[in-house]
Amino acid sequence: MTDRQAEEQQLAAVWESPKGWRYWSDVNNTVVGLWYTATAFAFMLFGGVLALIIRTQLAVPENTLVEAETYNQVFTLHGTVMMFLFAVPIFEAVAILILPGMLGARDLPFPRLSAFGYWCFLIGGVFVCGSIFFNSAPDAGWFMYPPLSTEQSGIGADIWLLGLSFIEVASIAAAVELIVGVLKCRAPGMHINLTPLYGWYVLVVGGMILFAFPPLIAGDLLFELERLLDWPFFDVTRGGDPILWQHLFWIFGHPEVYIIFLPAIALLAMIVPTFAQRPIAGYSWIVLSALGTGFLSFGLWVHHMFTTGLPSISLGFFSAASEAVAIPTGIQIFAFISTVMLGSVVRSVPMLFCLGALAIFVLGGLTGVMVAVAPFDFQVHDSYFIVAHLHYTLIGGMLFPVMAGIVYYYPMVRGKTLSRKLGIWSFWLMFAGFNISFLPMHLTGMLGMPRRVFTYGAERGWSELNLLSTVGAFVFAAGFLILVWDCVRPRRQEPDAPRNVWKAGTLEWAARFGDNYGLRSIPHIDSRYPLWDDKDFTRKLDAGEGLLASAEEGKRETLVTSVLDAKPIQILRVAKPGWLPMIAAIGLGAVFIFMTFKWWIPTALGFALFLWATLRWLWTGTAEIPEKESKDAGGGLMLPLYVSGVRSSGWWAMFITMTGDFTAFLALLFGYFFFWTIHPDFPPPGVTGPGWVWPVMAGMAVMLSWGLTFASRLVNAAGHPGQARFLLVAGGIAALVACLAVLAGPWTSGLDPTTHSYPAIVWTLAIWVVAHLATGVLMQGYCFARSLHGKMTPRYDADIWNVTLYWHFAAIMGVVTCLVIGFFPMLT
Amino acid sequence: MTEDNAVKEVERETGSGTDLWSVIIAPFIWAAHFLVCYVGAAIYCQKLGRDADLGDIRLLVLGATAVALVGIGASTFRLWRVRGRSLTDNDFEYEHDTPEERHRFLSHVALMLCVLSAVAVIYVTIPMLYLSSCR
Numbered sequence: 001m002t003d004r005q006a007e008e009q010q011l012a013a014v015w016e017s018p019k020g021w022r023y024w025s026d027v028n029n030t031v032v033g034l035w036y037t038a039t040a041f042a043f044m045l046f047g048g049v050l051a052l053i054i055r056t057q058l059a060v061p062e063n064t065l066v067e068a069e070t071y072n073q074v075f076t077l078h079g080t081v082m083m084f085l086f087a088v089p090i091f092e093a094v095a096i097l098i099l100p101g102m103l104g105a106r107d108l109p110f111p112r113l114s115a116f117g118y119w120c121f122l123i124g125g126v127f128v129c130g131s132i133f134f135n136s137a138p139d140a141g142w143f144m145y146p147p148l149s150t151e152q153s154g155i156g157a158d159i160w161l162l163g164l165s166f167i168e169v170a171s172i173a174a175a176v177e178l179i180v181g182v183l184k185c186r187a188p189g190m191h192i193n194l195t196p197l198y199g200w201y202v203l204v205v206g207g208m209i210l211f212a213f214p215p216l217i218a219g220d221l222l223f224e225l226e227r228l229l230d231w232p233f234f235d236v237t238r239g240g241d242p243i244l245w246q247h248l249f250w251i252f253g254h255p256e257v258y259i260i261f262l263p264a265i266a267l268l269a270m271i272v273p274t275f276a277q278r279p280i281a282g283y284s285w286i287v288l289s290a291l292g293t294g295f296l297s298f299g300l301w302v303h304h305m306f307t308t309g310l311p312s313i314s315l316g317f318f319s320a321a322s323e324a325v326a327i328p329t330g331i332q333i334f335a336f337i338s339t340v341m342l343g344s345v346v347r348s349v350p351m352l353f354c355l356g357a358l359a360i361f362v363l364g365g366l367t368g369v370m371v372a373v374a375p376f377d378f379q380v381h382d383s384y385f386i387v388a389h390l391h392y393t394l395i396g397g398m399l400f401p402v403m404a405g406i407v408y409y410y411p412m413v414r415g416k417t418l419s420r421k422l423g424i425w426s427f428w429l430m431f432a433g434f435n436i437s438f439l440p441m442h443l444t445g446m447l448g449m450p451r452r453v454f455t456y457g458a459e460r461g462w463s464e465l466n467l468l469s470t471v472g473a474f475v476f477a478a479g480f481l482i483l484v485w486d487c488v489r490p491r492r493q494e495p496d497a498p499r500n501v502w503k504a505g506t507l508e509w510a511a512r513f514g515d516n517y518g519l520r521s522i523p524h525i526d527s528r529y530p531l532w533d534d535k536d537f538t539r540k541l542d543a544g545e546g547l548l549a550s551a552e553e554g555k556r557e558t559l560v561t562s563v564l565d566a567k568p569i570q571i572l573r574v575a576k577p578g579w580l581p582m583i584a585a586i587g588l589g590a591v592f593i594f595m596t597f598k599w600w601i602p603t604a605l606g607f608a609l610f611l612w613a614t615l616r617w618l619w620t621g622t623a624e625i626p627e628k629e630s631k632d633a634g635g636g637l638m639l640p641l642y643v644s645g646v647r648s649s650g651w652w653a654m655f656i657t658m659t660g661d662f663t664a665f666l667a668l669l670f671g672y673f674f675f676w677t678i679h680p681d682f683p684p685p686g687v688t689g690p691g692w693v694w695p696v697m698a699g700m701a702v703m704l705s706w707g708l709t710f711a712s713r714l715v716n717a718a719g720h721p722g723q724a725r726f727l728l729v730a731g732g733i734a735a736l737v738a739c740l741a742v743l744a745g746p747w748t749s750g751l752d753p754t755t756h757s758y759p760a761i762v763w764t765l766a767i768w769v770v771a772h773l774a775t776g777v778l779m780q781g782y783c784f785a786r787s788l789h790g791k792m793t794p795r796y797d798a799d800i801w802n803v804t805l806y807w808h809f810a811a812i813m814g815v816v817t818c819l820v821i822g823f824f825p826m827l828t
Numbered sequence: 829m830t831e832d833n834a835v836k837e838v839e840r841e842t843g844s845g846t847d848l849w850s851v852i853i854a855p856f857i858w859a860a861h862f863l864v865c866y867v868g869a870a871i872y873c874q875k876l877g878r879d880a881d882l883g884d885i886r887l888l889v890l891g892a893t894a895v896a897l898v899g900i901g902a903s904t905f906r907l908w909r910v911r912g913r914s915l916t917d918n919d920f921e922y923e924h925d926t927p928e929e930r931h932r933f934l935s936h937v938a939l940m941l942c943v944l945s946a947v948a949v950i951y952v953t954i955p956m957l958y959l960s961s962c963r
Binding site for chain 2: 192291312319565
C-alpha cells in the first residue's frame with residue numbers, strides 16, 4: 001500500500017459515520033445536513049396537506065368539509081409550518097449540507113452545534129405539528145396577533161409560542177455556525193472576491209438572522225409572560241398595547257421574508273452559471289444587491305401594519321423604503337438574466353426550475369411594489385390579493401429555487417441523478433398548477449374575498465375563481481409529489497452519477513461521492529471557478545497535493561483561514577460523533593414543552609438535563625489542549641493547533657451569539673420606550689418604583705464583576721492562574737450581589753407586574769439582566785473549574801477569553817438596564 | 829493570471845483599507861437615518877397628537893438627511909479615487925487572486941452601496957416633503 005492510500009484510509013476512518021443505531025449520534029455536516037433537509041421536506045409535505053384541506057374546503061361555497069374552528073387551526077398551522085418549519089430551516093439545512101464543500105472545508109467549525117440545532121428543530125417541529133391531532137393547534141393566524149391570541153382559552157397559542165422559540169434557537173445556532181464558516185473556513189487563497197456567491201448570501205442572511213430573530217424572541221417572552229403570569233403587555237385596559245406585538249413580530253417578520261428568499265436565490269447564483277457555461281455576470285453587482293437587500297429589508301416592517309392607524313408620515317417612510325428595496329432585488333434578477341443571455345444554455349431540469357422561479361418571482365415582486373403603496377394596500381389588505389402576492393414571492397423566490405437546488409445537488413449528495421423525464425413533468429405540473437391556483441386569487445381578492453374565512457356565500461361571485469384555484473392546487477401538489485417520489489424511490493440498479501455530472505466550475509463538485517471527509521486534500525484556490533480554470537485541478541486534488549491530506553493523529557481537522565485573503569492561520573480540531581447535542585436538545589425541548597402544560601417539575605428536570613449536557617459538551621472537546629503546539633498542514637506549512645482570543649473561531653461564535661442576544665435586549669428596551677411614547681404619564685401616576693438607589697448599587701456590582709472577570713483574564717495570561725481563580729470567585733460573588741440588587745429595586749418598591757404594563761416591563765428587564773448575570777456566574781465557575789483541572793492555563797486560555805467577551809455584553813446590558821429603570825422615570 | 833497582468837496589478841496599486849466593516853458604512857448610515865426619521869416622527873406625532881403640524885420634525889428629518897448624504901458623500905469620494913486608479917484595463921470582474929484585487933473589489937461594492945444608500949435616503953425623505961400634519 002502506498003503512502004497516499006494509507007492517508008486516504010486514515011481520513012476515511014477518522015471521518016466515517018458511526019454504524020447501526022449509533023448513526024444518530026453523527027455530527028458531520030453531510031449527514032446532519034441530509035437529515036435536516038429531509039425533515040424540512042417532511043414538514044413541507046405536512047404543510048402541503050393542510051393547504052389542500054384549505055383549498056378543498058374553499059372549492060365550493062358553503063362547504064362543510066371542516067368546521068370553522070378546525071379551519072382556523074389548519075390555516076394557522078399551514079402558515080406556521082411553511083414559514084418556520086420549512087422555509088427558514090431549509091436554508092440552514094442546505095447550507096450545512098453544501099457550504100463546507102463549496103468553501104473547501106472538511107466540516108463547519110462547530111459540528112455539534114449543527115447537530116444540536118437539528119434536534120431542536122425536529123423536536124420543536126413535531127411538537128407544533130402534532131398538536132393538531134389533539135385538536136389543540138394554534139388557531140390565531142401565523143402571526144398570532146393579540147388580543148385574539150392572548151385572550152382565547154386554548155393552549156394552541158402557547159404551543160405556537162414555545163415550540164417556535166425553541167426552533168428560533170436552532171436558527172440562531174445555524175447563523176453562528178454559518179457566519180463563522182464563511183468567514184474563517186474558506187480554502188487557502190479564496191480571497192473574499194473569489195468566494196462563491198452562495199457564501200456571500202449565507203453571510204448576509206446569517207447577519208440578518210442575528211438582528212431579525214431576537215426581536216421575535218423578545219416578543220415571545222413578553223407574550224408568554226402575559227399568557228402565563230398575566231403581565232399585561234398587550235392588554236389595553238392595563239396600559240398595554242397589541243401594536244407592540246405587531247412591531248416586534250414584523251421587525252422579525254419582514255427581514256424573515258428576505259432570510260428565506262436570499263439563500264434560495266443564492267442557489268440560482270450557483271446553478272445558472274453552470275448551465276449557461278460561463279461565469280456569473282456581474283459578481284460584484286450580486287454582492288451589492290445581497291448586502292443592499294439585507295439592509296433595506298429592515299426598513300420595511302411597518303408595511304404589514306399600514307391599516308393599524310399609524311400616522312401617515314410613518315407609513316410614508318416605510319412605503320418609500322419598500323419601494324427602494326426593489327432596486328437591489330431587481331439588480332440580481334438582471335444579473336441572472338444577463339448570465340443566461342451571455343452564455344449558451346444547456347437545457348436541464350434545474351434550469352427549468354430556475355427560469356420558472358424568475359418568472360414567478362418577478363410577478364410576485366411587481367405585486368409587492370403595488371402593495372408597498374399605502375393607499376393600494378388599504379384596499380387589498382387582508383384579502384386574497386395578499387395571499388396571491390405572498391405565495392408568488394415565496395414560491396417563486398424560495399420553493400422553485402430550492403427545487404432547482406434539490407435536482408442540481410442530488411447527484412452530489414446521493415450519488416445518482418434524478419430522472420430528467422420525471423423532472424420535466426414535475427416542473428410543468430408545478431408551474432402550471434401554481435399559476436392556475438394563485439393567479440386567480442389576485443382577482444378573488446380584488447372582488448373582496450378576505451383571507452382566512454372558512455367559507456363564503458354563492459352570491460358573492462367568488463365561486464368559479466375559488467374552484468379554479470383548488471384545481472390548480474391539486475395539479476401543483478401532483479407535480480411536487482412526482483419530484484418527491486423521484487427523490488425517495490429505490491434506485492440501486494441505476495448507474496452512479498459521474499463525478500461533477502453537470503460540469504460545474506465550483507469547488508463543491510470536486511469531491512468524490514462517498515468521501516465523508518469532503519475533498520481528498522484542501523487545495524489552493526486562485527479563481528472563482530477552479531474546476532473550469534485549472535484543468536489539472538482534480539488530479540492534483542486526488543493526488544493529495546493540497547493541505548491536510550492525512551489525519552495521522554486520528555482527529556477530525558479542518559483549516560481556519562483569515563477573513564479577507566484566506567491565509568491559513570490554524571488547524572481546527574472539530575468534534576467527533578457523540579450523543580450530547582441530542583441530549584441537550586431533548587433537555588431544552590422538555591423545558592419548552594412541559595412549560596406549555598405548566599408541569600413545573602418536569603420542566604425543571606429538563607432544564608437540569610440541558611445544563612448537564614451543555615456543560616459536559618463544553619468540558620469534553622472544546623478548547624482541548626493539543627499534544628503539540630503546531631503541525632505541518634502539508635508542504636512544510638506549520639500551523640498552530642490552538643489559538644485563543646480574537647483570532648479563534650470560538651471567540652467569533654461568542655461575539656456573534658451575543659450580538660443576537662443584545663438585539664433581543666434592545667427589543668425589550670424598545671418595549672419600555674414604546675410604552676413611554678403611548679402613555680401621557682409614564683410611569684403611571686402613583687407608581688414610584690423602582691427608585692434609583694437599588695439600580696445604582698446593582699449597576700456598580702455589575703461593573704465590579706465585569707472588572708474582576710476582565711482582570712482575571714489578564715492576570716491568568718500574565719502567568720498567575722491562582723490569582724486569576726481568586727478573581728473569578730470574587731467576580732462571581734459580585735455578580736450574585738448584583739442579581740439581588742437588580743431585583744431589590746422593583747421588589748422593595750412594591751411594583752406589581754400584573755397591574756400595568758410599566759411594572760411588567762421593569763420586571764422583565766430586571767429578570768433579563770438577572771438571567772444573564774446568573775449565566776455569567778456559571779461561566780466564571782466553569783473557568784474556575786477548568787483552571788483548577790489544568791484544562792485552562794496561561795498559554796491555553798480560550799475559555800476565559802470567551803467568558804470575558806460574554807461579560808462585556810452582560811455588563812453593558814446590566815448597566816443600561818439599571819440606568820433606564822433607575823433614572824428614566826425622573827426625566828419624564 | 830499571466831505575468832503581464834501581474835505586473836499591471838502592482839502598477840495600479842490603489843492602497844488598502846476597505847474591509848468588510850467599511851463596505852457597510854453607507855447602508856449603516858441609511859439605517860441610522862431611517863431610524864432617526866421614523867422614531868423621531870413617531871414620538872413627535874404620538875406626543876403632540878394627530879392634528880400637529882410636522883414643522884419641527886420636518887427640520888429634524890431634513891437635517892438628518894443632509895448629514896446622511898454628507899456622510900455617504902465623503903465615503904463615496906474616498907472610494908471614487910480607488911475606482912479612478914483601478915480602471916486602467918477596463919476590468920470590472922475583480923476576479924484576480926491578489927489582496928490588491930480584493931481591495932478593489934470591496935471598494936467597488938462599497939461604492940455601489942453608497943449610490944444605493946443615497947437613493948434610499950432620498951426616497952425615505954420624500955414623504956416628509958409633501959405631508960404636512962401628523963394625521
